[in-house]
Amino acid sequence: MKPQEICSVQLDYPVQADSGIHGGHISHEYHVRSSLEEDFVDYCTQCGTFSKEETPKMCSRCSASPQKIASVEIAHTFHLGTKYSEALGAKFQGKPFYMCCFGIGVSRLLPATIDLLSVSDKALRLPRAISPFDAVIIVKKSLMSNVIVEMTSSSASRYLKGGILLDDRIEMSPGKRIHEANRLGIPFIIVLANETERSLVTQEPVIEVFTTHPKSADPVDQGSMTLDRFVSFVQSQLYGSYSNLDHLHVLDELGAAGDENGPQK
16 A cells, blocks of 8 residues: 555555554554654555564565654554454344444644654645634724625635634734745635725725645745625635645645634634
Protein backbone atom coordinates (compact mmCIF):
# COMPACT_ATOMS: atom_id res chain seq x y z
CA MET A 1 0.00 0.00 0.00
CA LYS A 2 1.35 3.42 -0.92
CA PRO A 3 0.96 6.47 1.34
CA GLN A 4 -2.48 8.03 1.00
CA GLU A 5 -2.31 11.60 -0.25
CA ILE A 6 -4.57 14.61 -0.05
CA CYS A 7 -3.38 17.91 -1.52
CA SER A 8 0.10 16.48 -2.17
CA VAL A 9 0.54 15.87 1.55
CA GLN A 10 1.26 12.29 2.60
CA LEU A 11 -1.30 11.64 5.31
CA ASP A 12 -0.53 8.23 6.68
CA TYR A 13 1.73 5.22 6.74
CA PRO A 14 -0.15 2.10 7.93
CA VAL A 15 2.28 -0.24 9.65
CA GLN A 16 1.51 -3.69 11.06
CA ALA A 17 2.44 -3.63 14.72
CA ASP A 18 2.61 -5.80 17.84
CA SER A 19 -0.79 -6.19 19.51
CA GLY A 20 0.88 -6.01 22.92
CA ILE A 21 -1.20 -6.41 26.07
CA HIS A 22 -4.42 -5.63 24.19
CA GLY A 23 -4.33 -9.04 22.54
CA GLY A 24 -5.92 -9.96 19.26
CA HIS A 25 -4.42 -11.17 16.04
CA ILE A 26 -3.86 -7.99 13.99
CA SER A 27 -2.76 -4.51 14.96
CA HIS A 28 -1.80 -1.48 12.87
CA GLU A 29 -0.20 1.84 13.71
CA TYR A 30 -0.87 4.90 11.53
CA HIS A 31 1.94 7.40 11.11
CA VAL A 32 2.43 10.73 9.36
CA ARG A 33 5.76 12.04 8.13
CA SER A 34 7.10 14.46 10.71
CA SER A 35 10.29 16.38 11.38
CA LEU A 36 9.50 16.05 15.09
CA GLU A 37 11.25 12.65 14.89
CA GLU A 38 9.10 11.21 17.66
CA ASP A 39 8.94 7.86 15.86
CA PHE A 40 9.85 6.22 12.56
CA VAL A 41 8.67 3.78 9.90
CA ASP A 42 10.63 1.78 7.34
CA TYR A 43 9.41 2.10 3.76
CA CYS A 44 10.49 -0.18 0.92
CA THR A 45 10.64 1.82 -2.30
CA GLN A 46 10.67 -1.40 -4.33
CA CYS A 47 7.41 -3.02 -3.21
CA GLY A 48 5.76 -0.29 -1.12
CA THR A 49 5.82 -2.27 2.13
CA PHE A 50 5.81 -0.45 5.47
CA SER A 51 7.37 -1.96 8.53
CA LYS A 52 8.80 -0.96 11.86
CA GLU A 53 11.94 -2.58 13.18
CA GLU A 54 14.72 -1.12 15.28
CA THR A 55 17.50 -2.42 13.03
CA PRO A 56 15.98 -3.41 9.67
CA LYS A 57 18.43 -4.95 7.22
CA MET A 58 16.07 -5.81 4.39
CA CYS A 59 12.42 -5.72 3.41
CA SER A 60 10.52 -8.76 4.68
CA ARG A 61 8.67 -9.03 1.39
CA CYS A 62 11.25 -8.39 -1.36
CA SER A 63 14.59 -8.25 0.52
CA ALA A 64 15.41 -4.71 -0.70
CA SER A 65 16.93 -2.17 1.69
CA PRO A 66 14.16 -0.09 3.35
CA GLN A 67 14.20 3.67 3.80
CA LYS A 68 13.77 5.00 7.33
CA ILE A 69 11.20 7.83 7.54
CA ALA A 70 10.84 10.10 10.58
CA SER A 71 7.21 10.09 11.69
CA VAL A 72 4.73 10.46 14.50
CA GLU A 73 2.08 7.86 15.33
CA ILE A 74 -1.40 9.41 15.29
CA ALA A 75 -3.66 6.33 15.48
CA HIS A 76 -3.74 2.62 16.30
CA THR A 77 -6.24 -0.12 15.44
CA PHE A 78 -6.62 -3.55 17.00
CA HIS A 79 -8.49 -6.60 15.73
CA LEU A 80 -9.35 -8.19 19.06
CA GLY A 81 -11.24 -11.17 17.70
CA THR A 82 -13.22 -13.05 20.37
CA LYS A 83 -10.70 -12.65 23.20
CA TYR A 84 -12.91 -10.32 25.26
CA SER A 85 -16.36 -11.28 24.00
CA GLU A 86 -15.79 -14.89 25.06
CA ALA A 87 -14.59 -13.76 28.49
CA LEU A 88 -17.61 -11.47 28.91
CA GLY A 89 -20.13 -13.83 27.37
CA ALA A 90 -21.04 -11.26 24.70
CA LYS A 91 -22.79 -13.19 21.95
CA PHE A 92 -25.15 -12.80 19.03
CA GLN A 93 -27.21 -15.77 17.91
CA GLY A 94 -25.06 -17.96 20.12
CA LYS A 95 -21.74 -16.83 18.69
CA PRO A 96 -19.22 -14.49 20.38
CA PHE A 97 -18.79 -11.05 18.88
CA TYR A 98 -15.73 -10.28 16.82
CA MET A 99 -14.36 -7.11 18.36
CA CYS A 100 -12.01 -4.33 17.30
CA CYS A 101 -10.97 -0.99 18.71
CA PHE A 102 -9.66 2.25 17.26
CA GLY A 103 -7.60 4.92 18.93
CA ILE A 104 -6.71 8.40 17.64
CA GLY A 105 -3.86 10.30 19.26
CA VAL A 106 -5.65 13.63 19.59
CA SER A 107 -2.80 15.29 21.46
CA ARG A 108 -0.38 14.22 18.70
CA LEU A 109 -2.66 15.11 15.81
CA LEU A 110 -2.43 18.89 16.20
CA PRO A 111 1.39 19.19 16.25
CA ALA A 112 1.66 16.56 13.50
CA THR A 113 -0.73 18.51 11.27
CA ILE A 114 1.06 21.80 11.89
CA ASP A 115 4.37 20.15 11.09
CA LEU A 116 2.96 18.73 7.84
CA LEU A 117 1.43 21.92 6.51
CA SER A 118 3.66 24.69 7.86
CA VAL A 119 6.99 25.73 6.35
CA SER A 120 7.78 28.66 8.63
CA ASP A 121 7.64 29.25 12.36
CA LYS A 122 6.14 32.64 11.49
CA ALA A 123 3.03 31.24 9.77
CA LEU A 124 0.82 28.52 11.22
CA ARG A 125 -0.97 26.31 8.70
CA LEU A 126 -3.94 24.09 9.58
CA PRO A 127 -6.77 22.40 7.68
CA ARG A 128 -9.92 24.50 7.82
CA ALA A 129 -11.56 21.77 9.92
CA ILE A 130 -9.35 22.68 12.88
CA SER A 131 -8.46 26.27 12.02
CA PRO A 132 -9.48 28.67 14.82
CA PHE A 133 -11.79 30.52 12.39
CA ASP A 134 -12.87 30.15 8.78
CA ALA A 135 -12.37 33.84 8.09
CA VAL A 136 -11.36 37.11 9.67
CA ILE A 137 -12.82 40.50 8.75
CA ILE A 138 -10.34 43.34 9.26
CA VAL A 139 -12.05 46.74 9.42
CA LYS A 140 -10.55 50.18 9.10
CA LYS A 141 -11.52 52.63 11.89
CA SER A 142 -13.58 54.92 9.66
CA LEU A 143 -15.70 51.98 8.44
CA MET A 144 -16.52 50.37 11.80
CA SER A 145 -20.04 51.84 11.93
CA ASN A 146 -20.73 51.36 8.22
CA VAL A 147 -23.37 48.84 7.14
CA ILE A 148 -20.76 47.23 4.84
CA VAL A 149 -19.33 45.41 7.88
CA GLU A 150 -22.61 43.59 8.58
CA MET A 151 -23.13 42.94 4.86
CA THR A 152 -19.69 41.38 4.59
CA SER A 153 -20.20 39.23 7.67
CA SER A 154 -23.56 38.02 6.36
CA SER A 155 -22.06 37.16 2.95
CA ALA A 156 -19.14 35.28 4.50
CA SER A 157 -21.41 33.35 6.85
CA ARG A 158 -23.44 31.89 3.99
CA TYR A 159 -20.82 29.21 3.37
CA LEU A 160 -18.17 29.62 6.05
CA LYS A 161 -19.65 27.91 9.11
CA GLY A 162 -16.48 27.55 11.17
CA GLY A 163 -16.67 31.00 12.73
CA ILE A 164 -16.02 34.54 11.49
CA LEU A 165 -13.64 36.67 13.56
CA LEU A 166 -14.23 40.42 13.54
CA ASP A 167 -10.87 42.11 14.08
CA ASP A 168 -11.83 45.58 15.32
CA ARG A 169 -8.45 46.50 16.78
CA ILE A 170 -8.57 49.89 15.09
CA GLU A 171 -5.43 51.05 16.91
CA MET A 172 -3.49 48.67 14.62
CA SER A 173 -3.08 49.21 10.88
CA PRO A 174 -4.87 46.79 8.52
CA GLY A 175 -1.46 45.64 7.27
CA LYS A 176 -0.34 44.54 10.73
CA ARG A 177 -3.62 42.75 11.30
CA ILE A 178 -3.28 40.93 7.97
CA HIS A 179 0.16 39.80 9.13
CA GLU A 180 -1.27 38.45 12.40
CA ALA A 181 -4.16 36.68 10.65
CA ASN A 182 -1.65 35.03 8.34
CA ARG A 183 0.36 33.84 11.34
CA LEU A 184 -2.77 32.11 12.66
CA GLY A 185 -3.38 30.47 9.29
CA ILE A 186 -6.98 31.68 8.98
CA PRO A 187 -8.08 30.51 5.48
CA PHE A 188 -9.88 33.70 4.38
CA ILE A 189 -8.69 37.19 5.30
CA ILE A 190 -11.21 39.89 4.36
CA VAL A 191 -10.13 43.53 4.51
CA LEU A 192 -12.40 46.57 4.63
CA ALA A 193 -9.97 49.46 4.28
CA ASN A 194 -8.99 52.05 1.67
CA GLU A 195 -10.23 50.09 -1.37
CA THR A 196 -13.62 49.60 0.27
CA GLU A 197 -13.85 53.21 1.37
CA ARG A 198 -13.18 54.49 -2.15
CA SER A 199 -15.66 52.08 -3.71
CA LEU A 200 -18.47 53.28 -1.44
CA VAL A 201 -18.33 56.63 -3.18
CA THR A 202 -17.80 55.65 -6.80
CA GLN A 203 -19.24 52.18 -7.39
CA GLU A 204 -20.60 48.97 -5.87
CA PRO A 205 -18.73 48.23 -2.62
CA VAL A 206 -15.68 45.99 -2.93
CA ILE A 207 -13.62 44.13 -0.34
CA GLU A 208 -10.02 42.93 -0.44
CA VAL A 209 -9.52 39.19 -0.07
CA PHE A 210 -6.43 37.21 0.93
CA THR A 211 -6.12 33.46 1.39
CA THR A 212 -3.61 31.28 3.22
CA HIS A 213 -2.27 27.97 1.92
CA PRO A 214 -0.39 24.93 3.19
CA LYS A 215 3.33 24.76 2.53
CA SER A 216 3.56 28.55 2.21
CA ALA A 217 4.46 31.35 4.58
CA ASP A 218 2.72 34.31 2.93
CA PRO A 219 -0.95 35.04 2.20
CA VAL A 220 -2.09 35.17 -1.42
CA ASP A 221 -3.70 38.42 -2.57
CA GLN A 222 -6.90 37.48 -4.44
CA GLY A 223 -7.60 41.11 -5.27
CA SER A 224 -10.67 43.26 -4.75
CA MET A 225 -14.13 41.89 -5.40
CA THR A 226 -17.78 42.69 -4.83
CA LEU A 227 -19.68 40.78 -2.17
CA ASP A 228 -21.53 38.76 -4.81
CA ARG A 229 -18.23 37.85 -6.40
CA PHE A 230 -16.81 36.96 -3.01
CA VAL A 231 -19.67 34.53 -2.31
CA SER A 232 -19.05 32.86 -5.69
CA PHE A 233 -15.33 32.75 -4.95
CA VAL A 234 -15.83 31.06 -1.58
CA GLN A 235 -18.32 28.61 -3.04
CA SER A 236 -15.82 27.71 -5.76
CA GLN A 237 -13.10 27.11 -3.21
CA LEU A 238 -15.32 24.73 -1.28
CA TYR A 239 -17.00 22.84 -4.10
CA GLY A 240 -14.90 23.12 -7.24
CA SER A 241 -13.59 25.24 -10.12
CA TYR A 242 -10.73 26.76 -8.13
CA SER A 243 -7.91 24.49 -7.03
CA ASN A 244 -5.48 26.83 -5.30
CA LEU A 245 -6.88 26.50 -1.77
CA ASP A 246 -5.48 23.06 -1.06
CA HIS A 247 -6.24 23.03 2.65
CA LEU A 248 -9.95 23.49 1.92
CA HIS A 249 -9.91 20.20 0.04
CA VAL A 250 -8.34 18.66 3.13
CA LEU A 251 -11.41 19.96 4.96
CA ASP A 252 -13.72 18.10 2.59
CA GLU A 253 -11.92 14.90 3.57
CA LEU A 254 -11.95 15.58 7.31
CA GLY A 255 -15.41 17.16 7.72
CA ALA A 256 -16.47 20.76 8.21
CA ALA A 257 -16.57 22.52 11.52
CA GLY A 258 -20.14 23.17 12.57
CA ASP A 259 -19.98 26.49 14.39
CA GLU A 260 -23.03 28.49 13.34
CA ASN A 261 -22.10 31.61 15.32
CA GLY A 262 -21.62 34.98 13.71
CA PRO A 263 -18.69 37.39 14.12
CA GLN A 264 -16.73 37.01 17.32
CA LYS A 265 -14.48 39.56 18.97
